[in-house]
Amino acid sequence: SDTAYKYIAVSEPRPGVGQVTLNRPKSLNALSTPLITELNAALRTLDASPSIGAIVLTGSPKAFAAGADIKEMAPLTFSEAYTTSFIESWSDLTTAVKKPLLAAVSGYALGGGCELALMCDLIYTTTDAQFGQPEIKLGTIPGAGGSQRLTRAVGKARAMELILTGNFFSGEEAARWGVAARCYATHEELMEETLKTAEKIAGYSKVAVMAAKEVVNKSQDLALRDGVEFERRVFHSLFGSNDQKVGMKAFAEKQKPEWTHS
Numbered sequence: 642s643d644t645a646y647k648y649i650a651v652s653e654p655r656p657g658v659g660q661v662t663l664n665r666p667k668s669l670n671a672l673s674t675p676l677i678t679e680l681n682a683a684l685r686t687l688d689a690s691p692s693i694g695a696i697v698l699t700g701s702p703k704a705f706a707a708g709a710d711i712k713e714m715a716p717l718t719f720s721e722a723y724t725t726s727f728i729e730s731w732s733d734l735t736t737a738v739k740k741p742l743l744a745a746v747s748g749y750a751l752g753g754g755c756e757l758a759l760m761c762d763l764i765y766t767t768t769d770a771q772f773g774q775p776e777i778k779l780g781t782i783p784g785a786g787g788s789q790r791l792t793r794a795v796g797k798a799r800a801m802e803l804i805l806t807g808n809f810f811s812g813e814e815a816a817r818w819g820v821a822a823r824c825y826a827t828h829e830e831l832m833e834e835t836l837k838t839a840e841k842i843a844g845y846s847k848v849a850v851m852a853a854k855e856v857v858n859k860s861q862d863l864a865l866r867d868g869v870e871f872e873r874r875v876f877h878s879l880f881g882s883n884d885q886k887v888g889m890k891a892f893a894e895k896q897k898p899e900w901t902h903s
């Protein structure tokens with residue numbers, strides 16, 4: 642565990658798997674600017690580390706994150722928010738990190754916490770986790786992509802209801818509605834299965850994994866025709882990788898591929 646950080650802990654719990662644990666327990670992992678700054682630094686380090694193939698982001702059994710730090714935001718003025726690009730650095734997560742980012746969500750994932758999970762590539766959760774966009778109750782609205790990513794995930798009808806009411810939804814619902822890929826009965830089971838999946842992904846060619854993540858995420862930005870064309874270009878480009886030769890040769894020879902990550 643890396644002691645250079647105050648609000649997060651970084652570890653390598655499995656071969657090839659980096660884990661970032663949000664660690665501000667007294668405020669249920671409220672996402673203050675200093676916490677986000679540390680998170681971005683840790684993710685950049687893991688992304689640049691040749692030994693890491695996948696990254697897991699998690700919180701505590703009680704809270705993934707209960708939102709942006711309300712006490713920090715309360716006195717902010719429009720001109721301060723605007724001129725300091727408040728919240729903009731959160732998007733580093735989606736633009737700077739090229740390795741797959743898996744969110745393991747237990748407990749509260751509210752407001753910015755829900756949005757942080759939605760920025761990850763894959764969400765696993767617990768049945769009784771509590772997701773929600775309760776900003777409306779504070780006199781404001783989602784500000785880190787919630788109205789867009791949640792709507793793409795659950796459809797307009799459910800997203801509109803959730804964002805206008807501030808109602809929470811459970812991990813079980815998150816899995817049923819396609820926000821999360823799976824839900825598990827306990828935090829322990831969640832962590833075990835998330836790490837197992839991350840380790841599996843980290844065992845593949847980094848070139849292919851990063852390309853796969855990139856093309857799936859493009860589906861959220863592009864029209865179908867453009868997305869399919871983008872996928873085909875990237876697919877063609879992978880014939881220029883060594884690992885495509887390694888993988889297909891190993892299949893033909895009934896051997897285990899020895900990835901070169903090139």
Ligand code: HXC
Binds near residue numbers: 785
């Ligand atoms: C700052 C927070 C916080 C938050 C909890 N705390 N959430 N501090 N920002 N988002 C603090 C509490 O003030 C309290 O501190 C301590 O954590 C424990 O919380 P309690 O409320 O006492 O716990 P509990 O009764 O169990 O209730 C849990 C809870 C509630 C339902 C999650 O804390 C809650 O409603 N939190 C706010 C959720 C929310 O509105 N999130 C959206 C924020 S807006 P003390 O010092 O009193 O012990 C947002 C905007 C995003 O995220 C836009 C761009 C990113």
